[in-house]
Structure formats: C-alpha cells, structure tokens
Amino acid sequence: MAELSTDHLLGIKYITPKDIELIFSIADNFKEVINRPIKKVPTLRDVTIANIFFENSTRTKLSFELAEKRLSADVINFSAGASSVTKGETLVDTVNNILAMKTDMVVMRHPNAGAAAFLSKHVDAKIVNAGDGAHEHPTQALLDAFSIREKLGDVKGKKVLIVGDILHSRVALSNIFCLQKLGAEVRLCGPATLMPKYIESLGVKIEPDFRKALEWCDVTNMLRIQMERQETKYFPSLREYTMQYGLTKKILDSLDKEIVVMHPGPINRGVEITSDVADSEHSIILNQVENGVAIRMAVLYLLAEKIKR
Numbered sequence: 001m002a003e004l005s006t007d008h009l010l011g012i013k014y015i016t017p018k019d020i021e022l023i024f025s026i027a028d029n030f031k032e033v034i035n036r037p038i039k040k041v042p043t044l045r046d047v048t049i050a051n052i053f054f055e056n057s058t059r060t061k062l063s064f065e066l067a068e069k070r071l072s073a074d075v076i077n078f079s080a081g082a083s084s085v086t087k088g089e090t091l092v093d094t095v096n097n098i099l100a101m102k103t104d105m106v107v108m109r110h111p112n113a114g115a116a117a118f119l120s121k122h123v124d125a126k127i128v129n130a131g132d133g134a135h136e137h138p139t140q141a142l143l144d145a146f147s148i149r150e151k152l153g154d155v156k157g158k159k160v161l162i163v164g165d166i167l168h169s170r171v172a173l174s175n176i177f178c179l180q181k182l183g184a185e186v187r188l189c190g191p192a193t194l195m196p197k198y199i200e201s202l203g204v205k206i207e208p209d210f211r212k213a214l215e216w217c218d219v220t221n222m223l224r225i226q227m228e229r230q231e232t233k234y235f236p237s238l239r240e241y242t243m244q245y246g247l248t249k250k251i252l253d254s255l256d257k258e259i260v261v262m263h264p265g266p267i268n269r270g271v272e273i274t275s276d277v278a279d280s281e282h283s284i285i286l287n288q289v290e291n292g293v294a295i296r297m298a299v300l301y302l303l304a305e306k307i308k309r
C-alpha cells in the first residue's frame with residue numbers, strides 16, 4: 001500500500017509530487033463515496049480528531065468536520081474564543097490537554113505562520129495545517145489543483161493565474177508550490193504593493209497588466225482582499241482596486257477564449273469578482289468546495305494509516 005512521505009500535513013512545500021498524486025487518487029474514490037445515497041464509510045471508526053480553530057473559518061472547518069464524520073471518526077471541536085486560551089493557556093498546554101483525552105490527530109487553523117510546524121514538534125499527534133497566518137493552506141491548494149484536474153483533465157502544462165493580495169495569502173503560496181509540483185505554469189497579477197519581494201525567486205512571473213494576464217491563462221484564481229490582515233493601506237481604495245483587478249462578465253466575454261474562474265472564498269462580491277462571474281458557467285467555486293471534502297477525507301485517511309496502533 002502506497003503511503004505519504006510525511007507524518008503530518010504542514011505545507012505543500014514539504015510533500016512530494018507523488019504524495020499529491022496519491023492524495024488525488026484516494027480523493028477520487030472518496031468523491032464517489034460522498035455522492036452515493038449512503039455517504040459514510042467506517043474507515044476511521046477508532047480514530048479521534050480534534051479540530052482546533054484560533055481563527056474564523058466557514059469552508060475549512062465545516063469541510064474537515066464533514067470529512068471526519070463521513071469517515072466515521074470521533075470528532076471534537078475547539079474554538080479559541082470560547083476556551084481557556086483566553087485565560088492565558090499556551091498552545092502546547094491546550095493541545096496536550098486535548099491529547100490527554102486520547103486524541104489521535106489535530107486539525108489546526110492559527111493566525112501565526114509556523115504554528116502547525118511548531119505544534120508537530122511538541123505534541124504526540126498527527127497535525128494537519130488548516131491555514132497558518134500568511135504561510136500555507138495546504139488542503140486549499142490540494143482541492144484547487146484537484147478541481148483544475150477535474151475540469152481540464154490534467155494540471156500539467158496548464159497556465160494558472162493568481163490575482164490579488166499575494167502578500168497576505170497562504171492560499172497563493174500553497175497554490176504556487178502545488179501547481180508547480182504538478183507541472184503547471186503560474187503567473188501572478190495584482191498591485192505591486194501586494195507582491196512579496198521574494199516571490200519571483202519561486203519561479204513565478206508577475207504580469208502587472210490584468211488584461212494581458214487573463215489573455216495568457218487557462219485558469220484564474222481570484223484571491224480575496226484580506227482587510228483583516230492589512231494594517232497598512234496597500235492601495236488607494238477598494239473601488240480603485242476593483243477597477244484595475246476586478247473580474248467582470250464584460251471582461252470575460254471580451255476574451256477570445258474561455259477561462260476557468262476560481263476563488264478560495266469567502267468572496268467579496270463586487271470587489272474581486274462580480275456576482276455574474278461568481279455564479280456563471282465559467283466559475284468552479286462550488287466544485288472547489290465539494291472537492292474540499294473528498295481531499296480532506298483523503299488526507300485524514302492517509303495520515304491515519306501512519307498512526308501506530
């Protein structure tokens with residue numbers, strides 16, 4: 001039986017193209033399972049998983065919880081705001097208390113980059129990074145690449161554009177690693193103030209002209225402008241951002257080819273994309289959400305295979 005090369009999923013940077021293909025092939029099976037009338041399998045019946053979220057989430061939290069329940073795992077949910085973290089308990093103490101209740105795996109979202117890697121060194125459980133600050137969001141990148149593969153047949157050779165707030169985006173970084181590992185070409189577009197200085201050293205090109213970038217790509221991934229991470233103002237106003245980088249149906253219809261539109265969510269409708277684009281036949285945004293459950297089932301299944309029992 002093939003297995004992952006790592007004991008945790010901390011980031012796409014730390015896994016191999018073979019790992020990604022393995023996750024995809026298992027996710028293909030789970031996608032079939034979750035579309036059956038009986039959507040549940042007993043695979044993780046004796047595994048307990050804690051979802052610990054120190055930051056807000058809709059898609060990732062619900063998707064992991066559903067993936068765990070579809071696999072018949074026992075699930076506990078922890079939200080920092082309603083916990084003893086507010087009384088000053090440390091991350092390691094908090095998680096060790098959760099693990100003392102015989103928990104096997106921890107899915108964690110945290111506002112600080114490196115939190116998942118730190119936790120993996122200090123506690124005895126499999127750790128899945130559900131987003132750590134502006135660092136990585138590995139399951140988002142996996143479900144994005146899986147959705148491109150589903151829509152276009154393959155990721156290899158595809159031209160993928162990522163637009164917007166690259167500086168604050170864990171989705172962008174994980175997508176760059178994932179798409180490149182699968183043989184896609186990646187370009188970035190957005191305000192120069194939202195492009196990290198190092199980003200071209202990762203082998204991506206920056207195309208400052210949004211129209212040219214759209215003409216180049218097969219797929220465009222429209223990132224959310226992350227107001228909550230912007231203490232400084234990186235562009236004059238949202239209106240000006242939208243005028244320069246917002247995707248409208250008019251722009252899409254004026255291109256001489258069809259492109260696939262993605263968004264990791266949550267969408268700021270009328271900012272990154274208009275509603276008629278988000279809800280159009282070009283958009284695979286809800287397919288991304290559906291595929292997220294199958295991808296997370298695959299990741300949890302493969303990491304659970306590594307638990308010594």
Ligand code: CP
Nearest residue numbers: 057058059060264265
């Ligand atoms: N895509 C994503 O991570 O969404 P949430 O913040 O709602 O989990």
